[in-house]
Amino acid sequence: MRLFKSNSVTVDEVEKALMKVLDPHSGKPLPSSQRLDSLVVSPGGDVFAALTATPDTLKDDERLRYEVEQVIQSVRKVGAVNVVLTSHSEHPKPSQPKSQPVPKAPPARKSSPPSPPGAQSAAANLTIPGVGAMIAVAxxxxxxxxxTVAINLAIALSKLGLRVGVLDADVYGPSLPTMTDTVEANPSSTPSGKLKPIEAMGLKLMSIGYVSDIDAPMVWRGPVVMSALTQMMKDVDWGELDVLILDTPPGTGDVQLTLAQRMKLSGAIIVSTPQEVALADVRRGVAMFRKTEVPVLGLVENMAWFEDPVSQNRTYLFGEGGARRMAEVLEIPFLGEVPLVQKIREGGDSGQPAAAEDVASAEVFRTLAEGVLERLSKSESKPAPEIIFE
Incomplete structure (x- = not known):
């Protein structure tokens, strides 16, 4: 279990308050019952907790989740509170001692309990109120x-007059705070308990990096990651957005499957370099989105070439035209090339993305944004299917 300390309310204070909550199956105080899978306290005092559940005990576990939420909210200096249930198949159902009475908990709030992994979730085809298109950049x-492509694309879309948000779905390596110079930002909460996204550069931003210790690793199991991601999408007050960009982690794992199964994605953009070692993995990424019936809007070739700032000569460090050829082979649109430019790299490190300031880079991403909008207008989102592994 990862614990993140805070300058306001502390993890110890929250755990102390939870000692009076008894696990209905073992009768033990919650912190010592092995049911508290994760407890995160942000620098601003917001609390995220994950409780281990089993498919056979979801009704009791939902009442426990409600009780935990109420107890945490009663702790002084606590901000927004998010408590989720996760399932781990390797955990057997806890045995209930006959001598230990089951404590009563307040009735559950009116919401559907999460489905166990592998089942078609009630949250499938989930849309976010006020949000138009949801695009995964993968x-x-x-x-x-x-x-880098995701944040600069978002800025380019904003410059075209769209209302844009960015969700940093890379829970293991969140980079959005650094790339937008918002590392010290702390999301506040609405009266209804939802988190307010950070606003910068005309964008609405949300990342796990805002509610956790930036230097601490996220040692989370898959179900915790999926629950946290779903919570970040549902319990953030995005307001009215034309486009929500989802910056996903690399690969074809839990996060991508969660997005494809539970969210009504409008499409996915695949980013690659021209070199063969990267292009070999593009096939797997495209195949995953096709299997989950998410429209692939196209392929972007990043680091396409290096242009000497003095002579203007181009050097193709990673090969030439590899992504374009791969797009033709896979029969997906080729959205464009992004050169290896020092200003783009510096913009990501300094928190001032190149698309917001550098004229030449802004033009590259504007062309990319226009291509994405064109493909988006031609693509229709399909219902998220149930994925069955045989």
Missing amino acids: SAKGGVGKS
Whole structure:
């Protein structure tokens, strides 16, 4: 269990308050019952907790979730509170001692309990009120500049007059706070308990990096990741948005499947470099989105070439035209090339993305944004299917 300390309310204070909550199956105080899978306290005092559940005990576990939520909210200096249930198949159902009475909990609030992994969730085809298109920016391989493309694309879309939000869905390596110079930002909460996104550069931003210790690793199991991601999408007050960009982690794992199964994605953009070692993984990424019936809006070739700032000569460090050829082979649109430019790299490190300031870079991403909108207008989102692994 990862614990993140805070300058306001502390993890110890929250755990102390939870000692009076008894696990209805073991009768033990919750912190010592092995049911508290994760407890995160942000620097601003917001609390995220994950409780381990089993498919056979969801009714009792939902009441426990409600009780935990109420107890945490009663702790002094606590801000927004999010408590979710997660299931781990390797955990057997806790045995209930006959000598230990089951404590009564307040009735559950009116919401559907989460479905166990592998089942078609009630949240499938979930839409976010006020949000129009939801676009996943993905890469089957790390290190290809996916997050750089995602944030600069979002800025370019905003400059075209759209209302844009960005959700940093890379819970293991959140980079949005650094790339937008919002590392010190702390999301506040609405009267209804939802988180308010951080606003910067004309965008609405949300990342796990805003509610956790930026230097601490996220040692979370898959179900916790999926619950946290779903919570970040549902319990954030996004307001009215034309487009929500989802910056996903590399690969084809839990996060991508969660998005594809539970969210009504309008489409996915694949980012790659021209080199063969990256292109080999593009096939897997495209295949995953096709299997989940998410429209692939196209392929972006990042780091397409290096242009000497003095001579203007181009050098194709990673090969030439690899992504374009791969797009033709896979029969998906090729959205464009992004050069390896120092200003783009510096913009990501300084928190001032190149699309917001550099004229030449802004034009590259404007062309990319226009291509995405064109493909989006031609693509229709399909219902998220149930994925069955045989």
